[in-house]
Amino acid sequence: MSTFQGVDHAGIGVGDMDTALDFWSRKLGFTEVFFDYTGVVPGLEEITKKKEVRARIVMLGNRFTTRLGPGKIKLVQRLDGDGAPPYPAGIGYGEVGLAEVCLHTLNTEKIFRELVDNQGCKSLMEPLSAAVGEHQIDLDIAYIADPWMGKVEMIDWKGLWTSRPAAPRIEGVNHVAFGVHDMKTTTDFYKQLGFNDQIFESKEFFDPMAPWYQVGRALPGHHMTLWLSGQGAGIEPVRLTPLWEDCRGEWGHVGPMDFGIGVQNIKKAVAELQSLGIEMHSDIKTLDVGVSEFKYVYFKDPDDQYVSIVESSY
Numbered sequence: 001m002s003t004f005q006g007v008d009h010a011g012i013g014v015g016d017m018d019t020a021l022d023f024w025s026r027k028l029g030f031t032e033v034f035f036d037y038t039g040v041v042p043g044l045e046e047i048t049k050k051k052e053v054r055a056r057i058v059m060l061g062n063r064f065t066t067r068l069g070p071g072k073i074k075l076v077q078r079l080d081g082d083g084a085p086p087y088p089a090g091i092g093y094g095e096v097g098l099a100e101v102c103l104h105t106l107n108t109e110k111i112f113r114e115l116v117d118n119q120g121c122k123s124l125m126e127p128l129s130a131a132v133g134e135h136q137i138d139l140d141i142a143y144i145a146d147p148w149m150g151k152v153e154m155i156d157w158k159g160l161w162t163s164r165p166a167a168p169r170i171e172g173v174n175h176v177a178f179g180v181h182d183m184k185t186t187t188d189f190y191k192q193l194g195f196n197d198q199i200f201e202s203k204e205f206f207d208p209m210a211p212w213y214q215v216g217r218a219l220p221g222h223h224m225t226l227w228l229s230g231q232g233a234g235i236e237p238v239r240l241t242p243l244w245e246d247c248r249g250e251w252g253h254v255g256p257m258d259f260g261i262g263v264q265n266i267k268k269a270v271a272e273l274q275s276l277g278i279e280m281h282s283d284i285k286t287l288d289v290g291v292s293e294f295k296y297v298y299f300k301d302p303d304d305q306y307v308s309i310v311e312s313s314y
């Protein structure tokens with residue numbers, strides 16, 4: 001078994017937890033609470049340049065999670081300083097930093113209509129169908145906004161997996177997308193961490209995203225690839241041409257802002273990362289989350305995204 005087990009969770013910054021839970025839990029079906037922690041979050045001193053970070057962190061699983069939606073959602077509400085940092089100015093899609101969280105969704109159109117027409121969610125892209133990659137994999141896609149305008153993609157990977165027959169439903173996190181400086185550097189890097197199965201590569205601007213870019217800004221070129229690991233959720237690096245400004249923002253900013261890669265043995269995983277020349281932002285940290293422990297360490301990927309490895313036993 002590989003040391004690295006795909007994306008364990010997408011980290012989403014939130015302005016207040018009640019509003020976030022109403023959206024993620026009640027509306028989107030992430031009802032499994034793995035832990036709900038409030039307190040000091042160590043190991044972020046180097047990343048945040050702060051002596052102490054305090055936050056409430058709620059780790060949620062989807063009740064209908066499947067093989068195409070194995071990832072969890074980690075809601076983070078910063079409690080120190082001025083609270084949740086703002087959504088980075090200038091985000092369209094694909095600037096360096098986290099771009100979206102994508103949920104596998106059985107019957108995207110029906111779920112989208114329910115959320116937008118009846119649940120008060122904001123549409124960022126109306127449902128459409130496409131086929132991607134050399135195998136022309138069929139999919140249905142749509143986007144809604146989280147309560148702070150973070151991008152939430154919903155994909156029904158019809159051509160990749162025939163789901164069990166079921167009512168329309170969201171089935172957990174399929175992938176996270178993030179902007180990078182150099183596609184080859186990033187994909188070579190993440191191949192070392194088990195992301196070896198390329199689902200598609202696209203080098204054309206994806207027209208339905210045009211409204212996301214600021215007026216007066218030329219539409220960038222899009223180079224996107226999606227990679228799955230044998231386990232966990234996938235990653236979707238995006239390279240814009242030309243590069244735009246760094247939109248990583250502060251750790252904990254509202255909207256998608258970090259992700260964690262699952263490991264079974266974090267000490268072994270750190271040793272493996274170090275043997276590859278990858279640096280850590282701290283030593284291994286452990287949160288006592290009541291029912292069990294949550295162990296993690298943030299490491300430096302080629303763009304210094306906010307990315308960690310995590311070991312959990314809940």
Ligand SMILES: [Fe+2]
Pocket residue numbers: 100102153175177236
């Ligand atoms: Fe995506």
